[in-house]
Every structure is written in C-alpha cells, then in structure tokens.
Amino acid sequence: MNNDARIYVAGHQGLVGSAVVRRLHALGYGNLLLARRDELELTRQADVDQWFAAHRPEVVILAAARVGGIHANDSYPADFIRDNLEVQNNVIDAAYRHGTRKLTFLGSSCIYPKHAPQPMNEDCLLTGPLEPTNEWYAIAKIAGIKMCQAYRRQHGFDAISLMPTNLYGPGDNFSLENSHVLPALIAKFDAAKRGAQQSVVVWGTGTPRREFLYVDDLADAVVFLTRNYSDAGPINVGTGTDVTIRELASLVGKAVGFQGELVFDTSKPDGTPRKLLDVTRLNALGWRASTALEEGLRATYAWFCANQSQLRR
Numbered sequence: 001m002n003n004d005a006r007i008y009v010a011g012h013q014g015l016v017g018s019a020v021v022r023r024l025h026a027l028g029y030g031n032l033l034l035a036r037r038d039e040l041e042l043t044r045q046a047d048v049d050q051w052f053a054a055h056r057p058e059v060v061i062l063a064a065a066r067v068g069g070i071h072a073n074d075s076y077p078a079d080f081i082r083d084n085l086e087v088q089n090n091v092i093d094a095a096y097r098h099g100t101r102k103l104t105f106l107g108s109s110c111i112y113p114k115h116a117p118q119p120m121n122e123d124c125l126l127t128g129p130l131e132p133t134n135e136w137y138a139i140a141k142i143a144g145i146k147m148c149q150a151y152r153r154q155h156g157f158d159a160i161s162l163m164p165t166n167l168y169g170p171g172d173n174f175s176l177e178n179s180h181v182l183p184a185l186i187a188k189f190d191a192a193k194r195g196a197q198q199s200v201v202v203w204g205t206g207t208p209r210r211e212f213l214y215v216d217d218l219a220d221a222v223v224f225l226t227r228n229y230s231d232a233g234p235i236n237v238g239t240g241t242d243v244t245i246r247e248l249a250s251l252v253g254k255a256v257g258f259q260g261e262l263v264f265d266t267s268k269p270d271g272t273p274r275k276l277l278d279v280t281r282l283n284a285l286g287w288r289a290s291t292a293l294e295e296g297l298r299a300t301y302a303w304f305c306a307n308q309s310q311l312r313r
Contacts, residue, residue: 001029001059001102001227008033008057010042010091011064016106016164018171019219020061027223033057043086052094060095060103061222062088062144066137068173069180070203070271073134084140092147096157103159104226105148107141107234109211110134111163114272121278122163122234131272149232160229162222165238165277169215169296170303174311182212185249186297186304189256199261200253203268206246211238211276214296217289224287238277239289245270255297 001007007024011017012034024032033055040051042064066083073080088105095103112120113128125145130138148159172183179187185202192200221237229235243251249262282288291299304311 003028004031005058006031007059009061015171015215017063019215020222023219023223045090048090048094052098056098058101060100062091062105070133073137077136081136081140088144096151105144105161107161107163109165109275109277110138111142118274119276119278145234152232158230161234163234163236164218165211165213167213167215169300185252189253189258193258199263201263201265202249204270205266206264208245208270209242209274211242213238214291217291221287235281236277236279238279240279242276255301
C-alpha cells in the first residue's frame with residue numbers, strides 16, 4: 001500500500017470512517033477517494049458499479065454500515081439487515097470486478113454467539129445462537145465475512161475481515177434513542193449536569209460486562225492490518241479488557257463531572273451478559289491498543305462539548 005495508492009474509505013463521514021481518514025492522512029496517504037452519501041448511495045448496485053468503474057480504487061476500506069444500539073436494532077430489524085447486506089454485497093463485488101487489490105471489511109463483535117466462551121476467539125463464529133436484540137445486524141455482518149471468504153476462495157480476491165469490539169470516540173452518534181451505550185451515557189450525564197439533576201437512569205441491571213476501544217486505536221489497527229494481514233479468517237480487534245456497565249457509568253459520570261446518583265432500570269434489557277474479545281492473534285502480529293478507557297472518555301467528552309452544533313442525535 002504505497003503512499004500514493006488510490007484508497008477508497010466507504011463511510012468516511014461516520015465514526016469509524018472518519019477516524020480511518022484521520023489515520024491515513026497522518027501516515028502520509030494523500031490519494032484518498034471519498035464520496036458522501038448524496039454523491040454515492042451504496043445500497044444502489046448500479047450506482048456503486050458506475051463509481052468503481054470510474055475511480056478504480058486500489059484499496060477499499062469498507063466502514064459504511066447502518067449501526068445502532070439495542071433500541072435501534074430491536075426496533076428496525078428490517079432496515080438493519082437489508083441496508084447492511086446491500087451495502088457490503090455491492091461494494092465487495094464491485095471492488096473485485098474493477099481490480100481492487102485489497103479490501104478490508106469491518107464487522108462487529110456481535111457476530112459471536114450470545115453465550116460464547118469468554119473471551120471470544122475467532123473460532124467461536126457460528127457455534128451458537130446470537131443475541132436476539134441485534135441478530136439482524138449480526139447476520140448481515142456474518143454474511144459479509146462469508147462473502148469475503150467466498151471471493152477469496154473462488155477468485156483469489158485479497159479481502160480481509162476485522163471484528164472490532166464496542167467503539168467510541170469523536171464523531172460518535174449521541175442520540176438517546178439510537179446510539180450505543182457509551183455515547184448515550186455521555187449525552188445523559190451531560191444533560192443531567194447541565195440541568196442540575198440529582199440522578200441518571202441507566203438501562204438494565206448494570207452487571208453486563210463490555211469491552212470498549214477508542215476509535216482512533218481502531219483506525220490504527222485498520223491501517224496496520226490492511227498492510228500486514230492477508231488471511232481468510234476474521235481477526236478480532238479490541239483491548240482484551242472489559243468493565244461492567246455500572247463501572248462504565250461511573251467512569252462516564254466522572255469524565256463529565258456529574259456527581260449525582262445512578263439509578264438502574266431493570267425493566268430494560270441487558271443484552272449479551274459479556275462481550276470480551278480474545279485478541280491473541282492480533283497481538284501476535286505486533287499490534288496493541290494504546291488508549292486507556294479513562295483517557296478516551298475525557299477526549300470524547302471534550303469533543304462532544306466542542307462540537308455541539310454538529311452532533312448526531
């Protein structure tokens with residue numbers, strides 16, 4: 001991947017895509033191909049094919065996806081499975097047909113069974129039932145992994161699949177309805193602080209354990225693996241450590257400066273009891289996350305405060 005390689009980052013305005021662009025620029029990659037959604041609708045096969053024929057990217061990083069938390073996944077299952085299948089089918093196929101040399105597909109840790117052994121290694125895939133609240137998204141992502149493997153097997157296409165853990169950082173979606181747990185907590189605590197509220201309600205029991213990766217660390221791993229990994233099997237990307245939702249809420253409250261009470265609404269779903277990735281394979285290649293959770297939370301909240309006018313809510 002030379003510094004003048006034509007690199008297409010699909011979803012460059014999202015949380016992951018924008019971080020990947022930042023990392024590529026920092027490393028001196030200056031020939032990036034970027035297309036906003038109003039310029040290229042990835043769910044339309046003809047449009048994607050026409051764009052690839054015109055631009056012929058040498059490297060594709062597929063970070064475009066419909067994403068959301070428990071509420072969004074459970075409320076819009078048809079949207080999640082349809083949109084994600086369409087995007088990845090169109091991009092992977094067009095990349096192969098138009099001469100892309102390397103494609104990196106971004107999946108998710110939710111591909112693993114709800115009760116997979118912890119920490120979850122890559123061999124856990126397809127060994128048990130999924131978490132029901134996000135199975136539509138998970139099934140689409142599993143299909144993306146299998147599509148990369150199929151194109152590698154049949155056509156020799158160098159397509160790799162990365163499975164990130166829960167992500168957070170600058171550019172996240174802070175909607176209380178459709179975001180993931182960490183940005184939603186930041187928005188909740190900030191509102192409580194500004195409104196001088198005495199308590200914040202957190203969904204569930206607070207006992208599930210989750211792993212969190214700062215998005216700029218993921219971006220660094222994406223570039224590292226695009227350059228150094230070429231295998232049919234998916235590879236986990238995470239920190240290898242986790243916290244309970246109760247511990248996370250306390251850390252977010254500290255980062256925001258909220259000093260009130262935490263109230264857990266046990267009528268709301270917890271989701272998977274634990275989601276911790278085994279990152280042995282990634283570490284063996286020479287890559288490890290570098291941003292501690294407390295440091296990442298402070299940076300994310302600082303970005304949240306400085307970018308109120310452009311927040312996704």
